[in-house]
Amino acid sequence: MSEKKAVGTRQYIATRIVQTIVVWFGIITLNFFIFRIMPGDPRGTLIAEHMPPEVVQAIALRFGLDQPIAIQFVLYIVNLFRGDLGESFSHYGQPVIETIFAFRFWNTVILMGTSILIALIVAIIMGVIAASRRDKVIDVGSTTVFLVTYSMPVFWLGLMILYYFGFILRVIPLAGTITRGIVHVNIFHYIADYLWHMTGPLVVLTLSFIGGFYLIMRDSVLDVFTQDYILAARAKGLKERAILYGHAMRNAMLPMVSVIAVNMPFLISGATITETVFSWSGLGLLTYNSDVANDWPVLQGIFLFLATVAVLSNFVADILYLYLDPRIRY
Amino acid sequence: MSHGYSPFPDHPYDRMHSDNIVYYGGNPYVLNNATVDALIEDYLSASPAELAEAARLVQVAAKYNIPYIPLFLSDDTHAIRSEWTNYTIKPGGIFTTFNPQTVVFMTSSVDNSLFVMAYSSDIGEMNPLFWRSERSHWYNMLVYDTLLSFDNESNLIPWLAEDYAISADGTQINFTLRTGAQWHDGLPVRPEDVEFSINYYKNGPSDVNDWPTFQHITSTSVDGQVITINMDQTMAFAPHIFGTQMYVLPEHVRDDAPQNDARWDDPTNGTAHTGSGPYEFDSRDPDEFTLVTKFANWWGPTNPYVGQLPNIDAFRIDVVIGQDARILAMRAGDADSERYEVFGAYVNVVLNAPELTLVTGLASQWDYVLGFHLNVTEPGFPGLGISDFRVRKAMSHAIDRAQLVNIGRLGHGRETHSIIPETFYASLYHPDGDFWEHNTTIANNILDAAGYLDVDGDGVREYPGVVLPPPPPNLILIGIAGAVALIIGIVISYFIFRMRKG
Amino acid sequence: MSVLRIEDLCTHYFLGEDQVQAVDNVTFDIAESEIFGLAGESGCGKTTAAYSIMRILPENGAIVNGRIFLDDEDVVVKTEEEMRQLRWRKVSIVFQYAMNAFNPVLRIGNQIVEVMLEKQSIDKEEATKKAKELFDEVGLEPERIRDYPHEFSGGMRQRAIIAQALAAEPRLIIADEPVTALDVIVQNKILGLLKSLQKKYQLAVLLITHDLSVVAENSDRVGIMYAGNLVEVGTTVNVFKESLHPYTYKLIGAFPSVKGPKRRLEFIPGTPPDLIRPPSGCRFHPRCPWAQDICNLEVPEYREYEKNHWVACHFAGEINFEVEP
Numbered sequence A: 001m002s003e004k005k006a007v008g009t010r011q012y013i014a015t016r017i018v019q020t021i022v023v024w025f026g027i028i029t030l031n032f033f034i035f036r037i038m039p040g041d042p043r044g045t046l047i048a049e050h051m052p053p054e055v056v057q058a059i060a061l062r063f064g065l066d067q068p069i070a071i072q073f074v075l076y077i078v079n080l081f082r083g084d085l086g087e088s089f090s091h092y093g094q095p096v097i098e099t100i101f102a103f104r105f106w107n108t109v110i111l112m113g114t115s116i117l118i119a120l121i122v123a124i125i126m127g128v129i130a131a132s133r134r135d136k137v138i139d140v141g142s143t144t145v146f147l148v149t150y151s152m153p154v155f156w157l158g159l160m161i162l163y164y165f166g167f168i169l170r171v172i173p174l175a176g177t178i179t180r181g182i183v184h185v186n187i188f189h190y191i192a193d194y195l196w197h198m199t200g201p202l203v204v205l206t207l208s209f210i211g212g213f214y215l216i217m218r219d220s221v222l223d224v225f226t227q228d229y230i231l232a233a234r235a236k237g238l239k240e241r242a243i244l245y246g247h248a249m250r251n252a253m254l255p256m257v258s259v260i261a262v263n264m265p266f267l268i269s270g271a272t273i274t275e276t277v278f279s280w281s282g283l284g285l286l287t288y289n290s291d292v293a294n295d296w297p298v299l300q301g302i303f304l305f306l307a308t309v310a311v312l313s314n315f316v317a318d319i320l321y322l323y324l325d326p327r328i329r330y
Numbered sequence B: 001m002s003h004g005y006s007p008f009p010d011h012p013y014d015r016m017h018s019d020n021i022v023y024y025g026g027n028p029y030v031l032n033n034a035t036v037d038a039l040i041e042d043y044l045s046a047s048p049a050e051l052a053e054a055a056r057l058v059q060v061a062a063k064y065n066i067p068y069i070p071l072f073l074s075d076d077t078h079a080i081r082s083e084w085t086n087y088t089i090k091p092g093g094i095f096t097t098f099n100p101q102t103v104v105f106m107t108s109s110v111d112n113s114l115f116v117m118a119y120s121s122d123i124g125e126m127n128p129l130f131w132r133s134e135r136s137h138w139y140n141m142l143v144y145d146t147l148l149s150f151d152n153e154s155n156l157i158p159w160l161a162e163d164y165a166i167s168a169d170g171t172q173i174n175f176t177l178r179t180g181a182q183w184h185d186g187l188p189v190r191p192e193d194v195e196f197s198i199n200y201y202k203n204g205p206s207d208v209n210d211w212p213t214f215q216h217i218t219s220t221s222v223d224g225q226v227i228t229i230n231m232d233q234t235m236a237f238a239p240h241i242f243g244t245q246m247y248v249l250p251e252h253v254r255d256d257a258p259q260n261d262a263r264w265d266d267p268t269n270g271t272a273h274t275g276s277g278p279y280e281f282d283s284r285d286p287d288e289f290t291l292v293t294k295f296a297n298w299w300g301p302t303n304p305y306v307g308q309l310p311n312i313d314a315f316r317i318d319v320v321i322g323q324d325a326r327i328l329a330m331r332a333g334d335a336d337s338e339r340y341e342v343f344g345a346y347v348n349v350v351l352n353a354p355e356l357t358l359v360t361g362l363a364s365q366w367d368y369v370l371g372f373h374l375n376v377t378e379p380g381f382p383g384l385g386i387s388d389f390r391v392r393k394a395m396s397h398a399i400d401r402a403q404l405v406n407i408g409r410l411g412h413g414r415e416t417h418s419i420i421p422e423t424f425y426a427s428l429y430h431p432d433g434d435f436w437e438h439n440t441t442i443a444n445n446i447l448d449a450a451g452y453l454d455v456d457g458d459g460v461r462e463y464p465g466v467v468l469p470p471p472p473p474n475l476i477l478i479g480i481a482g483a484v485a486l487i488i489g490i491v492i493s494y495f496i497f498r499m500r501k502g
Numbered sequence C: 001m002s003v004l005r006i007e008d009l010c011t012h013y014f015l016g017e018d019q020v021q022a023v024d025n026v027t028f029d030i031a032e033s034e035i036f037g038l039a040g041e042s043g044c045g046k047t048t049a050a051y052s053i054m055r056i057l058p059e060n061g062a063i064v065n066g067r068i069f070l071d072d073e074d075v076v077v078k079t080e081e082e083m084r085q086l087r088w089r090k091v092s093i094v095f096q097y098a099m100n101a102f103n104p105v106l107r108i109g110n111q112i113v114e115v116m117l118e119k120q121s122i123d124k125e126e127a128t129k130k131a132k133e134l135f136d137e138v139g140l141e142p143e144r145i146r147d148y149p150h151e152f153s154g155g156m157r158q159r160a161i162i163a164q165a166l167a168a169e170p171r172l173i174i175a176d177e178p179v180t181a182l183d184v185i186v187q188n189k190i191l192g193l194l195k196s197l198q199k200k201y202q203l204a205v206l207l208i209t210h211d212l213s214v215v216a217e218n219s220d221r222v223g224i225m226y227a228g229n230l231v232e233v234g235t236t237v238n239v240f241k242e243s244l245h246p247y248t249y250k251l252i253g254a255f256p257s258v259k260g261p262k263r264r265l266e267f268i269p270g271t272p273p274d275l276i277r278p279p280s281g282c283r284f285h286p287r288c289p290w291a292q293d294i295c296n297l298e299v300p301e302y303r304e305y306e307k308n309h310w311v312a313c314h315f316a317g318e319i320n321f322e323v324e325p
Ligand SMILES: Nc1ncnc2c1ncn2[C@@H]1O[C@H](COP(=O)(O)OP(=O)(O)O)[C@@H](O)[C@H]1O
Pocket: C013, C014, C015, C020, C022, C040, C041, C042, C043, C044, C045, C046, C047, C048, C049, C058, C060, C061, C275
């Protein structure tokens, strides 16, 4: 890398860092106010029927809901930097950090991470193969199959899998991340049980992700195939695999970096519908439940975390491009 | 809108007293009537002898104010695996928090070792002082005991207490603790534990459940097995609240820690969940399951209203989020029943599932009403419309409850006519409080007499005093006139223009 | 013995119902260490001919007739895998658009090493060393084999492409418009380089260009193409000084010569024909000032009019080009 490029790059990275921080601040501000202008009042769920008026007041007091909105905002920012995201309304009094990270975060990351990874690998391989056999049986076949999985409603697919594989065939469990009520003999037993429970949601999510990834990959490979350097590689008498994986794929992968960056927040937010269908206790389900319960602190916590991940992954993707595509210089 | 009933009818205060016109209070109707307030206060502070008449007056007051029109109670259309029998049929349903009898008496023709209850979302809190949902409350009921319970007609019966007595003016209540009851850790349940529990509730933070009622306690004392509570005023439902809403807690476990200490919600801390209930806490994985096992030394056999230990060895609460998944889980035998009743089209799904039984013919807790916001008026028509009693009365006459039950609940529901309906509270219901009979002729006559007439003949009545607006101008005529004027204008301008030029 | 011999080559492109007759009945050969210039207007089928030799035609293109011998092996009948092994080892190509002939995200050196590893039994270290030597040979700093394509100027990239073409020590190099995209000074340097390498390695070169001055100065023999047909082949002197075909004559006239006597600049009236429905008879007849009736009825035979001077015109040698009817 030339000296000139290095300087330009360092400047670019610095600018992006500043941008990222500014955007992040914008988001945390928005994150606070968006819930205040949303219809619905958390007191509705916090305060069950049959609560005498005094108790209603007491509960509002406990969560600072009686304070003016400006004061609430200042408290939110101050507490944020102390690592305190407040207490959950619906998990009465539990710190939000715990509600999010104790186990739900991991359930989601493991499930989504695995399915996105599998989807990416399959989509990339199938995309390359389909593009290289354009209009042949394998291309038409896989494109049709993935278009179908792509357009299938996730909840329907989930229910079908639950019904046929969970209920009729009894090969996957109907709910949860582990077998309920058993004591696991050891960690391997636990992992095996967990993975078994993950099968259903994993298949649904992988199928739902794969189509989009595949189409992008196939398109991008087809685009690369029209490039002169591919013709050059053919003329050089390289093996087809070397052309596909050494030349076409590397270039076709560049757009995938953005796709992955865009999908990073999903990795965290989880797939609400799939998690609901399979009773998979992750952040998607938590988001849904918190939304139903008007649990602002938890929603705020999730959104904050999501926004942070989104902003960061975009930043990382931009930096990654610098290294993956040598043409980019700043 | 819908409300939920508790086993004793203290809801007129929540729904109709001006105290509860607070943000998210129980009185969204904004009924603010000093007479009604006074009647409700009399009702809540009635001595046992005065209670029935006070209840009648409150029901009549509702009929003559109509903050809401009682419509129907939905049925407790619970799905349960067919092998289970002998659950207790009580107003509210088979699995309410005031129906511990089901838990004790229910039995399976196949296997009594485990009963799995599918929950649509997890138990929020384990601490019985702070349950915030009926889900948590039902778990509390398994692990902890109340002093009293209800029979199938919603009358108080002895439970952990073997007897109770109320003084004639209602300000003193005596509970006689059963002898031989044990905590899950084997220590005896002492009358001091009961006294401790009363004061533990009373001295807790103000968001402890039923905290305000406990504030009326002036003193407590123990004499032998008898625990005495003295209060600063008569409260009609104090025996219900102290007897059936307060869980008796072990002083030797709770003593040193505040009421809202985190350990009471900590699933890894087994001793924190020591109670004296029919089941003891075993294990819990949040968002997955909560397991309780039969307490072999429970006092049930010594209580003539119980007379036995539970038949089921263990209860497990499983989180199964979707209704479809729960039905599949029940059909597959992974679950035996679910926390709430099924609704809508799922009723038929359950009826068609050979493994499942649909519980029918029993009212649930859910009470559907047509509520009014009494302060809403049309600008220019103060006191008219919804805020006009005559309109609400006419609506009350016009409502066909049978039709609503058929459409809204596919027939699985029962009409309610009073705000303290007979199906739920047989002993305090009074026919004088029955709302206006279904009769559309009367309804129309009331509106005619009140001057709400359909002056423009469009099928919708207008407010009194509205006169027919002048007929709308004829657009075609205006168009023709405009066109003629335009042509004349052009012709005139043309000639003026030519004259100038010329 | 000839390095390349093409006989009656017909390569067509298929567009739905239509066939583009991009190369039709082309016959010529290239001897060892000979530079053969193939010239003609844009779109006359030069690149198609080159791609046919390497069998790297686009999907809708196919050799429909004819034979192509590389060292007496007919490539037309070879399987794809045999063909793949033959590429670069026997014949390499310098592309028209050198800008894009390198993969932008791979280092240039690696792309050269890659083909060496594939075509020769050497290890990576040796290959790298050889690549550096080649760089040196084509006038590039050997260290820059680690550069990416975008870090090179156009001329440098063309040198690197030539280095790459030499990588597997082929007998024949096809240079398809090797300097078209470059400015004139760089053009001359690259052509000089190509020529000196040709001498050094005794290479046969098929030099394809639309630029007659490039052919004139660099090739031993020349072939002129018009609308998919080869219309005249001979030594450079013969073709340029004693043109037999009216198109050759007109084409030379239309070209300003870099060296040599100033000539009148002429313009060939009309447009090149549509190759889907080419004119009957002699494809040049609609534009040929000397065309007779027979020209649109009969295809002129491609014949050896005099020793080593081939032409496809009914009236070859009979026409006085100074006089237009
Ligand atoms: N893929 C293709 N499909 C259809 N026609 C093509 C294709 N490639 C080239 N052609 C046509 O074939 C003819 C010869 O093209 P080409 O060999 O590139 O000419 P040159 O190299 O002499 O400029 C042109 O008329 C061109 O339009």
